[in-house]
Amino acid sequence: MSARILIFDSGVGGLSVWQAIHSRMPELQPFYLMDNEAQPYGELADDYLVKRAVALISDAVAQCAPAMVVVACNSASTLVLPELRAKLEIPVVGVVPAIKPAALQSKNKHIGILATPGTVARAYTQALIDEFAADCQISRLGSSELVLMAEQKLAGQAPSLPLLRQLLSSWAGIEGPDTIVLGCTHFPLLASEIQQALPQVCCIDSGDAIARRVEALFQDASIDAGPTEVPSTLWFTKRSESLGAQWAAFSAAGLVESQEIKSRH
Incomplete structure (x- = not known):
C-alpha cells in the first residue's frame, strides 16, 4: 500500500521537486495542488499569501488525507511553514534556496541567486546568505517573467533564448557568478536553457535535498497510508487553456484526475 503525499506550488514548478522525490520513493502516491489563479506568488503581499496558501492546503489535506505535505514553492516556504505546521498534524516539508551547497561549490566565490522578486528580497534569504555564504559575492535577480516562461514551456511553447x-x-x-542558485521551483524546468544562456555557470536547486528529507521522514515516522481508493488528483484554482496544454506533464507525473478547488481568500 503506497502512502500519499501532497505537493503544493503556485504553478507547475512543484513538478521539479516531485520528480526528485519520485526518483527516490517511486512507491508514493502523488496529489498536486496548484494555485495558478494567484501566481506568481513572488508578487503577492505576505499576509495575503500566508492566509491563501494555508487555507488551500488545509482544504486539500481534508480531501486526500496525505501522510505528508511538501510546500514546493520558495516564495510560500519562506512565509507559511510555521502557521501550516501549527494547523496540520502531519509533517510539512518546505524548500529553501540552495545557498549552502552553492557556497561550497563556487570556485570564484561569486554566487547568483535567481528567484522570484519576493524570495530574493526576504530576510529569510539574507539569513541563509549570512550563515552559509558570508565569504561570497552575492548577485540577486528576481524574475516573475521566468516563472511564466517555465509555465509556457510545459504548455508546449519553447522558451526564447x-x-x-x-x-x-x-x-x-568571466566576472559573473560561476554558480547559480535556482531559488524558485519553476526554474529547474528551464535549467537547460539557462545553461545555454550562461555556459560558464553551474545551476543548483533544492530538489535532491528535499527528496532526501522526505525519504528520511518516511523512514523515521509511522506513516498511515490511508484508503487506496482515492485517485491521484491535480487540484487547480483557475481553469485555463494553458492548464489543458500542461496536462500531459501532470499525467506523466502520475496524476490521473483534475479538479478545480476554490480559494477562501
Missing part, C-alpha cells in the same frame, strides 16, 4: 540571455545578461562573462 534571446529573451533569456537578455534577462541574464548582467551575469554573463
Whole structure:
C-alpha cells in the first residue's frame, strides 16, 4: 500500500521537486495542488499569501488525507511553514534556496541567486546568505517573467533564448557568478536553457535535498497510508487553456484526475 503525499506550488514548478522525490520513493502516491489563479506568488503581499496558501492546503489535506505535505514553492516556504505546521498534524516539508551547497561549490566565490522578486528580497534569504555564504559575492535577480516562461514551456511553447540571455545578461562573462542558485521551483524546468544562456555557470536547486528529507521522514515516522481508493488528483484554482496544454506533464507525473478547488481568500 503506497502512502500519499501532497505537493503544493503556485504553478507547475512543484513538478521539479516531485520528480526528485519520485526518483527516490517511486512507491508514493502523488496529489498536486496548484494555485495558478494567484501566481506568481513572488508578487503577492505576505499576509495575503500566508492566509491563501494555508487555507488551500488545509482544504486539500481534508480531501486526500496525505501522510505528508511538501510546500514546493520558495516564495510560500519562506512565509507559511510555521502557521501550516501549527494547523496540520502531519509533517510539512518546505524548500529553501540552495545557498549552502552553492557556497561550497563556487570556485570564484561569486554566487547568483535567481528567484522570484519576493524570495530574493526576504530576510529569510539574507539569513541563509549570512550563515552559509558570508565569504561570497552575492548577485540577486528576481524574475516573475521566468516563472511564466517555465509555465509556457510545459504548455508546449519553447522558451526564447534571446529573451533569456537578455534577462541574464548582467551575469554573463568571466566576472559573473560561476554558480547559480535556482531559488524558485519553476526554474529547474528551464535549467537547460539557462545553461545555454550562461555556459560558464553551474545551476543548483533544492530538489535532491528535499527528496532526501522526505525519504528520511518516511523512514523515521509511522506513516498511515490511508484508503487506496482515492485517485491521484491535480487540484487547480483557475481553469485555463494553458492548464489543458500542461496536462500531459501532470499525467506523466502520475496524476490521473483534475479538479478545480476554490480559494477562501
